Amino acid sequence: MPLFSAKLEYALRSLLYLAQQPPGVPIQSRDIAEAEYIPGPYLDQILAVLKRAGIVRSIRGVGGGYELAKPSAQITVGDIVRAFSGNRSFEPSEALVRDAAETTTIHCIREFQRRASDAIWRLLDSTTIQHLLEQKRLLDQAQSIAPYL
Amino acid sequence: MPLFSAKLEYALRSLLYLAQQPPGVPIQSRDIAEAEYIPGPYLDQILAVLKRAGIVRSIRGVGGGYELAKPSAQITVGDIVRAFSGNRSFEPSEALVRDAAETTTIHCIREFQRRASDAIWRLLDSTTIQHLLEQKRLLDQAQSIAPYL
DNA sequence: TTAATCCTGACTATCCTGATAAGTTATTGT
DNA sequence: ACAATAACTTATCAGGATAGTCAGGATTAA
Structure with a gap:
């Protein structure tokens, strides 16, 4: 799962859009899709994931829509990545994890991967929607x- | 292109293996494959890439094989990743690059991605085969x- | 009750990864 | 010269993931 997929970018754009709206007014997925040029039905899937992860809240029925489930300063990019990739992005590819019998060679490579992975997560977890905003x-x-710069 | 693919790990294992051999003696791809449990023909492809990138050197014919093209302290993990992914891993997914017309929202997301990407490259470029060895x-x-720890 | 809205699941196209298979080219020993 | 050895190349394939579509069901306000 690539570090920066379309899905993640759509999610970030949507959340940034929601973060800019006055609080208390639910925004419809359709409005987000139009404002951010995201394919409507695809966005629905994305919002569903964000909802399950507790990042957005939804109100159904007429006049319904979405809003952030918590202050934008408490939503990190890491939270969003985790919402999609179940916490195991950047891990060694599945195909290889079997031979975890593991020579020391494999072990020290994995150690390096873990260090890199940690560094990425630190960055993702220390950046919030508010920072981006x-x-x-x-x-x-x-x-x-x-304007023309 | 995942950060830690099987391909990259196979490449690292192969190079680590080569780095441990006495200099001047070419090692056959078959030996590497056996020692590191890598599918033989697949390894050939990988070595071909590493050769084109100037990371290993090859000697053909009887008694031929592979050896590192430069000291292990001068081969970085970044070099190896670049050899495979043409320098543009972790970049935003192609599908999206079109709407580079770009709202400020998109711009600041890309900026963040660039920062993350840079951080990863710094790490990859500052780790050499020798470090791993x-x-x-x-x-x-x-x-x-x-032994039993 | 009806219209708006969220929500779900199934489906498709396309690409990438990991891998296999088969054949070609270069080098060396006899 | 020629056979053995090993590097090299290309084609192909299965499986899975990504990006996206679509149709319909569930919920709520007016």
């Missing part, structure tokens, strides 16, 4: 001042 | 002292 606001501001 | 030697030593 702050970046976006800076960009928006810069663009409104010097 | 040193780890392995420590493990071997520890095991010969306390």
Whole structure:
């Protein structure tokens, strides 16, 4: 499962979009799809996953929609990645895990992989939706001042 | 392209194996395959890639084989990953690169991806075959002292 | 009750990975 | 020269994952 799949990017875009909305007003998946250019039915699947993971909350029926289930400062990119890949991205490929009988060669390679994996998770877990949103606001501001840069 | 594919692990194992051999004596792909439990013909493909990337050198004909093309301290894991994935692992999925028209939302997500990607490359590029080999030697030593640990 | 909305599952196309198979080319020993 | 050896190349294939579509069912507000 690639580190940066379309699915993950769609999820991030959706959450960033939700984070910008006034609280208390549910946003329909259709609005998100249009605003962020995401294929509607595909987005539905993504939102379902985010809901199961407790990242968004949904309200059904007329006037329903989605909203963040917690403050954007408490949603990390790591949470989102985990929601999709069940916590085992970047692990050694399944095919190989069998011969875990393991020479020391294999062992030290796995150790290295673990270190790399940990480094990635640290980064993902230390970045929140709010962080990304702050970046976006800076960009928006810069663009409104010097639009052609 | 997964960060830790079977291909990459096979490559690392092969190179670690080669790095342990006395210099000047070419090692046959068959020997590597047997020693490291790698499917023979598959290993051939991998070695071909490593050769094109200038990581190993080959000698054909009777008594031929493979050897490292440079000292193990000068071969980084990053070099090996690049050899396979043409330098663009961990980049955003192709499907999405089209809408590079790009809202600021997309822009700040890509920025984050770039930061993560850079962090991974720094790690990969700062680890050499020799580093891994040193780890392995420590493990071997520890095991010969306390074999059942 | 009806319309809006979420929700679910099945289905498809396409690509990638891991692997096999078969044949070609180069080098060396006799 | 020629046979043995080993590197090299190309084609092919199965399985799984990704990205996406589609049809319908469940829930709720008006």
